[in-house]
Amino acid sequence: MNDVVIEARDLTKRYGGATAVDNISFTVKAGEIFGLLGPNGAGKTTTILMMLGLTEVTSGTINVLGHDPAREPLQVKRRVGYLPDTVGFYDHMTAVDNLSYTAALIGIPARERRERILAALDRVGLPDVGNKKVGAFSRGMRQRLGLAEIVMKSVSIAILDEPTSGLDPQATSDLLEMIRVLKHEGVAVMISSHLLERVQSVCDRVALFNNGRIALIGTVQELATQVLGAGYRVDVEADGLDLEEKLRAVPGVRSVEPAGPNRFRLLAQGDVRSQAAAAVVNAGGALRQLAVDTPSLDAIYNRYFHDQAQLGAPHAT
C-alpha cells in the first residue's frame, strides 16, 4: 500500500492578481487519510478543485491516479469521489432518486444501480430514508448522503471538503468512523478542514495551510517534534511535593506545565509514562492518572505561526 495516488508539484493558482495557492507540493498514498488543514481561505478548496480538474492550474503539475486532471478529467473523475463543502441535493427528489441520477452520470449500469444505492445508504446509516425527500434531511443526513454517493461510486480516492463543519459531536464522530472504514478498504481519503483538532485523530498525515502555502507537512507527531520539539504529550495527575521539578528532570521531557491542581502536562520526545511514574513514586507522591497523547494541532499551529510572526519569516505574512 505504498502507491502514490496523488502527486502535486509546485502547484500554483492565481485569480487575477491574488494568489490562492502558492507553489505547493505534496503526495498522497493509497489507503492513507491525508488532512488539508488550515483556516478558511487558505487555499484548501482551490487545491481540491485543481485535483478534480474543475479549475485550471496556473503553473505546476498535478497527477491523480496517473492522469492529469486538466487533460483527462473524465478518467480522474470516474475514480475520485468528491463531497463538497455544504453538499447540496435536489430537495424535491428522494434520496434514492438523487443517487440514481449521479449513478447514471457515473455510468453505473441500470440493473446494478438500485442494489448499489441501497447498499451505500445502508453503509452510511441511512437505510430507512431512501424514499424520503431530501428536503426534509438534516445537515448530518445530507453529509451522509454525500458519503453514500462516494461509497456507491466505489472510488480509489475520496475527497471530503469540510465534512464535519456544522455537525454535532455525535454526527462528527460517526462521520469520522465511516471515513476510517473507507481507509480500511484501501481508499485514499483527503479531508480538508479548518477544525484542526476534530479531524486530527483520523489523519495519518496532515498538511497545514496558511495563505495558500503548505507551512508544515507530515504526521502530527512529526509536526509536534518539529515545532514544539516534542512529539508526545503526557498528562500526569499525582499528589506530592515538588513534583514539577522531579518531572522536569525526567530524561526526554521538554517542558512541564501545571494543568490544574495536582495535574501536569508534559511535552516529551518519547512516551515517558513509565519514567514519569517512577519519578512520581520515587518522590513519594501518589500517582492517580497517567495518559499519553499527541500534542493538539491547534497548539502546533498556533505555536508555529506565533514563532513565524516573531521571526518575521515570509510564511507568516
Add this chain to the structure above:
Amino acid sequence: MQREGSPWRGMNVVFFRELFDHLTSVRMLVLEFLVLLFGATVVYFAAEQIRNTTAEDPFLFMRLFAPPGQTLLSFVLVLSILVPIMAIGLGFDSINGEYNRRTMSRILAQPIYRDALLAGKFLAGLGTLTVALVTLWLLVIGFGLLRLGVPPSGEEIGRLIVFLIVTIAYAGVWLALAMLFSVLFRSTATAALVGLGLWLFLALLWPALAQVLGEAISPSDIRFTMLGLPTPDTLAWQQALARLSPGTLYGEAVVAMLNPDAQSMTTLLAQFQGRIAAPLPLDQSLLQAWPQIVSLIAGMILLYVAGYVVFQRQEVRA
C-alpha cells in the same frame, strides 16, 4: 489542448432528468394553463368570426391562427407574447439554480463535461416547449376541425407545420437567452427579472424606438414625405433595427406563412405593374420567410454559444 473523452457523455441523463422535472413541475403546468386559457379564448372568437363572415376562403384554417384584420385577438399574438414567458420561466434558473442548491460542484465532480450539462438542460427545455407547443397546435387544429367542419388542405398543413417550427425556434431564442442570464447572474431572481425586463422592452418599446432611431440615423427625405411614401433608406434602417427583436422576426415569418395574400413589397410591385396580386404558393411564402427563420435559428445558436463560453470559464466554487 485536446480533451479526452466525449463532451456528450452524460447528456442524455441530464436531458431526461430535466425533461421529467419540467414536465412534472407546477411551473410548467401554470404556464400551459395560461397559454391554453388565452389561446382558447382567441381561437373561439376567431372561429366565430370565420363562421359569420367568411363565405369562401381557400385558407380557412390559417384564419383560425391569424384572423384577417385582427391584430389584437389572434392566436399568433398570444403565442408571441406567452412563448417568451414560458421559455424564460423554464430557463431562468437552470444554471444558477444548481449553484444555489450547491449541487453544481457535486454534479461536475462526476465524469461528465460541462458541455453535457448545458446541452442537456437546453435540449430538455426546448423539448418541453416543443411538447407544449405541439399539444397546443394540435388542440387548435382539432378545435378547428370540429367548429369549422372543413379539413385543412395539404398546403395549409404544410404552412401550419412551418409555423410550428418557426414558433419552436422563437421559443428556442428566448430559452437560450434565459439560460445565458442564468449563467451570467448568480441570483435566480435577477436572471428572471432581467429576462422579463428585456422581453417587455423588446415587445413594448422597441418597435416604437426602432422607428425613432431609424429616423434619427437616416432622416426622411421631404420629397418622399410629400408623396406620402416612406423614404427607402429610413425604412431600411427602421426595419433592420426592428428586426433585432426576435418578436419582429417571428411576426414577419408567421405573417408570411399564414397570410399567403399578405401585402408584401412584391405584391405591391405586382399591383404597380398591373399584374393581379394572387396568394403566394407555399414555396414562395417559405422563400419570403426564410431570412427570418434562419435569423431566429442563428440567434438561438448564438445566444446558446455565448452562454456556453461564459459557463465553461466560470469558477465552480460558489
